[in-house]
Amino acid sequence: MSKHISDITLFSSQTTEIESYRLADEKRITGNPLQSVQNHFESPCKQFNVGVWQSEAGSWNVSYSEYEYCDILEGSSIITDNLGHSLTVKAGEKFVIPAGFIGTWEVIEHCKKIYVMFEQQLEQP
Template identity: 85%
Template sequence: MNKNISDITLFSSQSTEVESYHLAAEKRLAGNPLQSVQNHFESPCKQFNVGVWQSEAGSWTVNYSEFEYCDILEGSSIITDSQGHSLTVKAGDKFVIPSGFTGTWEVVGYCKKIYVMFEQQA
């Protein structure tokens, strides 16, 4: 199947809905951060998604079933694994979180990122 220029997803020309939410109480460790996601693309198989996420300050547990590439646009976060090792990420940092990662995510003040997620089906 041939694709053409009209099949390219250009974020700036889309009017993608922004979904705002608070995390479920059982995931929250500190604060009650307002978060939002603007999913600009979802593949037909629903395994591949791309968009923009942002959050106010707070921390919560994470359990990744997907691979996620992150490009931090603004602010910073501290990601801590289940063994207690942490990584501080800030604007300009680009990284991949592997499927199977468990731990915590803490937003320090504010954080905004571009995400690219791939969830492999079993």
């Protein structure tokens, strides 16, 4: 099946809705950060998503079932694994969080990122 220019998703020409939300109480550690996501693309199989996420300062528990590529556009955050090892990420940094990662995400300064997520579907026996 051949694809064409009209099949390219150009973020700047889309009017994708911005979904704002606050974290569930059971995830929150500090603060009550307002977050938003603007999902610009979802594959037909729903395993691949691309968009923009942002959050006010605060911290919360994370448990990744998906692989996520992140490109930090603004601000800074500290990502800590369940063993207590941490990584500070700031504007300009790009990285991948692997599926299976468990820990915390703390936004130090309003953070905005481009995300690319892939959630592998496990085969049913």
